[in-house]
Amino acid sequence: MSTDSLNQGLDHIALRAYDIDATVRFYTDALGFRFLSEWAAPEAGVHRCVFLDAGDDRIIEIFDAASTPPGGSAHRLSPDAARPGDEERARHAALVHFAVRTGDPAELFRRAVEAGARPLMAPAEVEAKGSTPMTLQVAFVHGPDGEVIEFIKRPALRDA
CATH class of the missing domain: 3.10.180.10 (2,3-Dihydroxybiphenyl 1,2-Dioxygenase, domain 1)
Known part of the structure; x- marks a missing residue:
């Protein structure tokens, strides 16, 4: 893909984690992703976010449960709440x-x-x-x- 193209390829995938520390450990320790940075932007609804390199500068962006990132629900995730089952998630997930x-x-x-x-x-x-x-x-x-x-x-x- 040429670097002068408007489309320069997939940049990142964003997830919201019930337990961000456990999720970061899973992706780094088990799957070998590399920690890049951690940041926050409270005025934009981001309380804590971690960038992990999935390889070739492609990023997994992991938001904490309190964050309400663009495209995500304004409802905070609760680590103690019942999580949607696999079938329910599959029915509603794009x-x-x-x-x-x-x-x-x-x-x-x-x-x-x-x-x-x-x-x-x-x-x-x-x-x-x-x-x-x-x-x-x-x-x-x-x-x-x-x-x-x-x-x-x-x-x-x-x-x-």
């Missing part, structure tokens, strides 16, 4: 999942589950048929805040 590229989906799946993620789909090989047939290796978990994370190994599509 974001289906986000994927982390890896050379070993099974190992990242194992690490995530050991760190407290709930398994959604065990590591599997998928034969994708269509305009660009390819073999994918994938696994899915529910992250610490109910987010669905895919671990994927796939060929580069731009080379296909």
Whole structure:
């Protein structure tokens, strides 16, 4: 992608955490993301936010439960409140999942589950048929805040 393009690629994905410290530990310790910075902007509804590098300067932005970030609910999350179930979340969520590229989906799946993620789909090989047939290796978990994370190994599509 050229650097003079108006679209310079995906920059970040934002999550709101019930327990920001636990969520940051999950992404850094289990998945190997790197801490970049922590910030606040109370006038914009952000009480605490952490940037983690997911690789190649792509960011996971994690807001604390008290923050009301743009696009998020104005209702604060309560760590003690009942969390929506998987089915309810799936019915109402526009974001289906986000994927982390890896050379070993099974190992990242194992690490995530050991760190407290709930398994959604065990590591599997998928034969994708269509305009660009390819073999994918994938696994899915529910992250610490109910987010669905895919671990994927796939060929580069731009080379296909």
